Amino acid sequence: MTNIVLTFDPSLGHMFRNFPLLSFLPCAPVRFVPPPIYYYLAQPTVPADEHGRAVLAPYGIRKLEASLKGRTKYTVEVVHPDHLEKHIREDTKVIGVNTMDPLGIGPLTLMFNNAGRERSWVTEEFLGLMRRINALRKERSPKAKVVIGGSGVWEFQMMPEALDKLGIDYAVEGEIDDIAPLLFEGIIEDSIDTTVFMFGYKSTTFDINGRPRITYVKDPNGRFITRHPFSRFKLPKVGEIPTIINPAISGQAEIMRGCGLDCDFCEVTTRPLRYYPPEKVLEEVKVNVRGGLRHAWFVTDNQWAYMLKDKDYWPNKEAIFELYRTVMSYPGVTGANPMHATLAPVAADPELAFGVARIVRAGPRKHIGVQIGLETGSDKLIKMHASRKALPLRVGVDGTWAEIVVEAQKAYNAAYWIPAYTIILGMAGETDDDIWDTIGLINYMASLNLYFTVTPMALVSLGSLRGTRTLTDVYASMTPAQAALIYVCWKNTKRMAEALAWRIGKDNPFYKILTTLILNVGAKIWLDALKRYFVRVNPENERAIERAERYTHIKTTGTDFRKFRERYKAMLHA
Numbered sequence: 001m002t003n004i005v006l007t008f009d010p011s012l013g014h015m016f017r018n019f020p021l022l023s024f025l026p027c028a029p030v031r032f033v034p035p036p037i038y039y040y041l042a043q044p045t046v047p048a049d050e051h052g053r054a055v056l057a058p059y060g061i062r063k064l065e066a067s068l069k070g071r072t073k074y075t076v077e078v079v080h081p082d083h084l085e086k087h088i089r090e091d092t093k094v095i096g097v098n099t100m101d102p103l104g105i106g107p108l109t110l111m112f113n114n115a116g117r118e119r120s121w122v123t124e125e126f127l128g129l130m131r132r133i134n135a136l137r138k139e140r141s142p143k144a145k146v147v148i149g150g151s152g153v154w155e156f157q158m159m160p161e162a163l164d165k166l167g168i169d170y171a172v173e174g175e176i177d178d179i180a181p182l183l184f185e186g187i188i189e190d191s192i193d194t195t196v197f198m199f200g201y202k203s204t205t206f207d208i209n210g211r212p213r214i215t216y217v218k219d220p221n222g223r224f225i226t227r228h229p230f231s232r233f234k235l236p237k238v239g240e241i242p243t244i245i246n247p248a249i250s251g252q253a254e255i256m257r258g259c260g261l262d263c264d265f266c267e268v269t270t271r272p273l274r275y276y277p278p279e280k281v282l283e284e285v286k287v288n289v290r291g292g293l294r295h296a297w298f299v300t301d302n303q304w305a306y307m308l309k310d311k312d313y314w315p316n317k318e319a320i321f322e323l324y325r326t327v328m329s330y331p332g333v334t335g336a337n338p339m340h341a342t343l344a345p346v347a348a349d350p351e352l353a354f355g356v357a358r359i360v361r362a363g364p365r366k367h368i369g370v371q372i373g374l375e376t377g378s379d380k381l382i383k384m385h386a387s388r389k390a391l392p393l394r395v396g397v398d399g400t401w402a403e404i405v406v407e408a409q410k411a412y413n414a415a416y417w418i419p420a421y422t423i424i425l426g427m428a429g430e431t432d433d434d435i436w437d438t439i440g441l442i443n444y445m446a447s448l449n450l451y452f453t454v455t456p457m458a459l460v461s462l463g464s465l466r467g468t469r470t471l472t473d474v475y476a477s478m479t480p481a482q483a484a485l486i487y488v489c490w491k492n493t494k495r496m497a498e499a500l501a502w503r504i505g506k507d508n509p510f511y512k513i514l515t516t517l518i519l520n521v522g523a524k525i526w527l528d529a530l531k532r533y534f535v536r537v538n539p540e541n542e543r544a545i546e547r548a549e550r551y552t553h554i555k556t557t558g559t560d561f562r563k564f565r566e567r568y569k570a571m572l573h574a
């Protein structure tokens, strides 16, 4: 039957009423989002075929499937997490699980669950999956190995004891597109080639100039596996990365790897830049279209770096437009958007946002969603930690960071894009003044009635998580300014839920009404509860929150952006 069973964390298989903001729901604590509400909002979940195989699956597991199928002597299937009993049998040798935030310690989840004090849904669902896998393995194939992979593997580096508790044999980290068959055969046959693989993991440290540096940590217990730094197989070139062979959730199709902007808190930047030519992207889009997915969602950490040639980081506009044109001209494709992008290129050249909008036929009823790291409203912090993020502009020369952000935000909205921003609290060197810069920026943009969300993420000392779940209470240890910033972020989310839940929901009218109601009421309850909690842990927070309600100040250099709207509108209709 199936020798290698691949499956995924159930929270990755939900489609959350096709409402973009809801994809953060698994980060929420189980105690505050009761099961009936969670499972209602999480629907629909990816379907399974009559054999229990996932009809749609997360992109990462589809990539692994493509790397293994037909390239190893063992049989491989991607199995729906609800139908594992149909495939885990006596001849199963490996059960591979793709996960993003298994232990609930991702930066965003920590903010929701107060550093693991509450159990988040993402962990609840992962633990349930592991219980089912271990029960089936015990009953049917005790020698099968359980292997974990995906972007959440680093969490086991923080809490290695969880591997034993959850019955996990190996945690595999990094890109293995080109060498997956070698690894899985080595695991099955107890003969992992240690010239190709190393027992350990990569760790990113930063030198005194904030430049990321990769180091390798050996694992004497042989549970963590990564590509050996001196392996004869270097990181795969684009031609060595297989095309997915079955559809990926949300029509995901990879366009590039790496980013090159060197933010000092980001691991992505340590990966070399590689770009898929449009024809290769189209191959994956075709697979998704065959699966009924008419919208292409480009997997990238920064779309504006696609096919980059300019050393000052002026995006390669023609290559980006060509990519969109190629995909949009394929019969059946009705839209496309990138997973991640940045702000500054659009502030410098709004035609980037407008050009893509024209090609994908965006409009008042068809917005383009994109996730963007705004990080901070402070010039000082952006220059310290992410100075290249402002390229091709320069903070302090071409405007303040706040001016660049506002300019890009206006252009994005005018071209029917809605950014979902993340900001970081707790960067080295952060003071309350920096926090107030961020509060002012968010409030200023909200006062202009611009459309965006902001999700706060805390840079907590993950070292203190090793072997424990008793990290300091994130909220109780915050300064009043930080508490006020979090409050302002959620207040803006409430504003967006009120403005957009009805307009961008894609359910039938009954479910649209119900979802809109739950989102609006839920946002209000959450905001009120958050404020009460902040005031309870520190009465000084109340004054800071009151001040933040009115604080709309941003630093400016007098850069003249007065005529941008007319200019952008003219571009859109050109």
Ligand code: SF4
Residues within 6 Å of the ligand: 259, 260, 261, 262, 263, 266, 267, 268, 269, 301, 302, 342, 373, 386, 389
């Ligand atoms: S722009 Fe984003 S992906 Fe690129 S290095 Fe900075 S944080 Fe990482």
